[in-house]
Amino acid sequence: MGEGGTGPAAKTASGDAGLALEEALIFELGGTGKCGVDFDEEPGDVSPSLAKFARKAPVDLPSLTEPEAVRHYTRLSRQNYAIDLGPFPLGSCTMKHNPRLNEAMARLPGFADIHPLQPMDTVQGAFEVIEQLANWLCKLTGMEAVAMSPKAGAHGELCGILAIRAALEARGDAREVILVPESAHGTNPATAAFAGYRVENIPATKDGRVNLQALRDRLGPDVAGVMITNPNTCGLFERDMKAISDAVHAAGGLVYCDGANFNAIVGKVRPGDLGVDAMHINLHKTFSTPHGGGGPGSGPVVLSELLAPFAPIPFVRRDEKGRLRMVEERGAKEHLPQTFGRMTAFHGQMGMFTRALTYMLSHGVDGLRQVAEDAVLNANYVLRSLEGDLDAPFADAGPCMHEALFSDDNLPEGFSTLDIAKGLIDEGFHPMTVYFPLVVHGAMLVEPTETESKAGLDRFIASMKSLTARAKAGDESLKSAPHYAPRRRLDETRAARKPVLTYKGEGVPPGTPSLSEIGGS
Helix, strand or coil: CCCCCCHHHHHCCCCCECCECCCCCHHHHCECCCCCCCCCCCCCCCCCCCHHHCCCCCCCCCECCHHHHHHHHHHHHCCCCCCCCCCECECCCCECCCCHHHHHHHCCHHHHCCCCCCCHHHCHHHHHHHHHHHHHHHHHHCCCEEECCCCCHHHHHHHHHHHHHHHHHHCCCCCCEEEEECCCCCHHHHHHHHCCCEEEEECECCCCCECHHHHHHHCCCCEEEEEEECCCCCCCCCCCHHHHHHHHHHCCCEEEEECCCHHHCCCCCCHHHHCCCEEECCHHHHCCCCCCCCCCCCCCEEECCCCHHHCCECEEEECCCCCEEEECCCCCHHHCCCCCCECCCCCCCHHHHHHHHHHHHHHHHHHHHHHHHHHHHHHHHHHHHHCCCCECCCHHHCCCCCCEEEECCCCCCCCCHHHHHHHHHHCCCCCCEECCCCCCCCCEEECCCCCCCHHHHHHHHHHHHHHHHHHHCCCHHHHHCCCCCCCCCCCHHHHHHCCCCCCCHHHCCCCCCCCCCCCCC
């Protein structure tokens, strides 16, 4: 537990404070000889073929009764923050309310209980969901085709870059360089490097957008393409997007657009009209699927007419009798002989497909357009409400899109973005994205999304104003926030460099910092 306590909990014998419950590690709770279920006696003899796998020492897991196990995880769950408790203002993440209708549809047995190896005739309804969703994604983006199999954003990026590589190789063009603007998402250069390209940076202008002239100056016969995020990571629309695409195409390259921020332009702008050749779409962002903690996710990639023949397998297509089939082989003409191959074994994200299509159909064209309009309106409301309190580096560049960007440049010496973020926890909010994008010192990236009401935004804005005022008044208590959370501020650098990944009770290695030493309690 460490030394000391947090807030009112430190004054009680139990460590709890009303319904703010303290909880030990499960290893500290567990004893021996207890179990929530009954097992048959272990057989005395082990099959000779399995003897070498027999455990030679106790499994060394904590023993708990069923009530103890249930209470442990329920008490832990009360310490989690969730979108159903309040806003998640994480810039670039689009953490918005997930309509319960979507969840009900995704849980229908015909979608939730199917198996990837079922006969195709028994999953025609699921195939139809994939086909309809694919059709709408193409219509919304103005693109020719879509690969549905990528599991999330970075997976989708890889899919798009591999399609670009396949198209270039098909014409005998061995280009080596991908250009990535400073305002692009951080996964873009990693994806290009993973695909075997050399990555070169394109600087931004003073208003946070791609420097078009610098891009034109770098284009040449070695440039395979550009990976651009639009709206970009500074929360700004790339007004020169069509000129960028035209320049890249004229030089023989192709254009990949990171579609993680599609929520800002859905129903308003079709990326295909701007010359984009490939773009992934995070269904779990724009089209409302619960996400975080590594999943679930889904990142379909829309492709231009030029790239459509190189799309990955598998994909859904109707046969001559009108039945939907999963095409999983390359070879015959109708099976895309130019496909670059397979991204994944199965369409395992069926729940994401069902939720996304439900979201589209329940909103309609006008509703999806309003999603973008309200998201942009909310972000600009936050930007203009706080630009007098926090430094807003691109406030003069015109309206922002879906997210408002601030920095800690006008905070007094000794106070930083981290203090504002940790103070927000005491205020009952999940912090915004911090220290990203890297082009802004001490960045605070706030994406309110369209699902937050004005009253809710006003509460958030009032808390941000209060925290900024405390910093400017020299309130030293802000430097040790949060004070009311289950754990105090950690020394995050030390915790990252010396993590304790295995519970060893009294046998913790010498020199390992305790929770109290790194700031926890």
